[in-house]
Amino acid sequence: MWLSKTISLRQRAAQESTAADMGVTTIGGGSASVMTKGEQRDLEVFAPGGMVWQPRAGDTVLVVKGGTGCQEQCVVAANTAEAGPREMAPGELFLYSCGGASIYLRKDGAIAVKGDGSAEGNWEAAGNLTLTGEVELNGPVTVNGTLRINGSLIINGEPYRPCHCG
Numbered sequence: 290m291w292l293s294k295t296i297s298l299r300q301r302a303a304q305e306s307t308a309a310d311m312g313v314t315t316i317g318g319g320s321a322s323v324m325t326k327g328e329q330r331d332l333e334v335f336a337p338g339g340m341v342w343q344p345r346a347g348d349t350v351l352v353v354k355g356g357t358g359c360q361e362q363c364v365v366a367a368n369t370a371e372a373g374p375r376e377m378a379p380g381e382l383f384l385y386s387c388g389g390a391s392i393y394l395r396k397d398g399a400i401a402v403k404g405d406g407s408a409e410g411n412w413e414a415a416g417n418l419t420l421t422g423e424v425e426l427n428g429p430v431t432v433n434g435t436l437r438i439n440g441s442l443i444i445n446g447e448p449y450r451p452c453h454c455g
Contacts, residue, residue: 310352317345321364333363
């Protein structure tokens, strides 16, 4: 009798518990451990389609419970409110890493990219392109249209001096 009451109370408590809890990640990564009411270990981590995300230890995360008796749990999101730009408006998206790289998609159509990077494949830019800082081009470069250089042009380590002969 006592055993059946105890099991029944535990099952009812599990069913009545919340479907989601906030917790703090104790072990980060793709198989995270999170402290909610107790430590939950080896939780799968989910993110929106097309994104891969792994929480760091110390992140405040959302743990969703499902399955029979809410025994299956997973981490689905982190509290990132403090990481975004202060001027961020509704409808904007800010992607960032703990290393400081970020991509900020603004509602006016502007895109701000921060960090070191590389690009592979074919890229095409329509409209105006402004590059600030030192630019290095390796390989063949084709320019169709007008190329304006405000400043100096160095070719093979020597300043270019146009010939004004005849």
